[in-house]
Amino acid sequence: MKKIRIKNSPDEYNCGKIVCVGKNYKEHAEELGGSVPEFPLIFLKPPSAIIFSGDKVIHPSFTENLHYEAELVLLIGEDVKNADVEISERAIIGYSIGLDMTARDVQFELSKKEIRGRYLNASILRQY
Numbered sequence: 001m002k003k004i005r006i007k008n009s010p011d012e013y014n015c016g017k018i019v020c021v022g023k024n025y026k027e028h029a030e031e032l033g034g035s036v037p038e039f040p041l042i043f044l045k046p047p048s049a050i051i052f053s054g055d056k057v058i059h060p061s062f063t064e065n066l067h068y069e070a071e072l073v074l075l076i077g078e079d080v081k082n083a084d085v086e087i088s089e090r091a092i093i094g095y096s097i098g099l100d101m102t103a104r105d106v107q108f109e110l111s112k113k114e115i116r117g118r119y120l121n122a123s124i125l126r127q128y
Contacts, residue, residue, distance in 0.1 A: 002047045004075055006094050013075065013093075018045040020100070028069075034111070063103035073098040 002015040023029040024040035051057060059066055077093035 002050045004094075006075075013077065015047040015050060018047065018049060020045060033108075057101065060103065063106055065103065065105035067102045067104040068099045069102070071098045071100050 004013045004015050005011070006013075020043050022041040022043060023032075023034065023037055026036050029036045073096040074092050075094035075096070076091050078091050080088060080091045083091065
């Protein structure tokens with residue numbers, strides 16, 4: 001299991017899952033040629049998708065169009081459900097920047113067949 005460390009702290013956290021938000025701003029949704037949904041798309045990535053800053057990104061042979069997007073990354077330190085803003089903010093114990101990697105050509109081809117998803121198992125995190 002991947003461990004997340006907070007800079008200047010001895011604390012380590014197991015990464016149980018990665019919850020992602022997609023199509024959460026109009027310009028990007030339009031860039032991808034899709035409609036803008038009423039609500040952003042929520043999808044998951046496994047912890048094995050994490051590549052830490054400085055690690056090698058493997059460019060898979062099945063894609064010729066590897067895209068990256070800068071992302072805000074939040075480390076949530078406790079289980080929360082149906083929380084108000086105050087409880088949600090207290091649950092955030094760290095933040096970082098990250099890169100989300102997507103095989104865009106594969107994504108476009110599969111979307112023509114009504115198959116949705118992110119098609120590369122990689123996200124790069126800076127130390128919290």
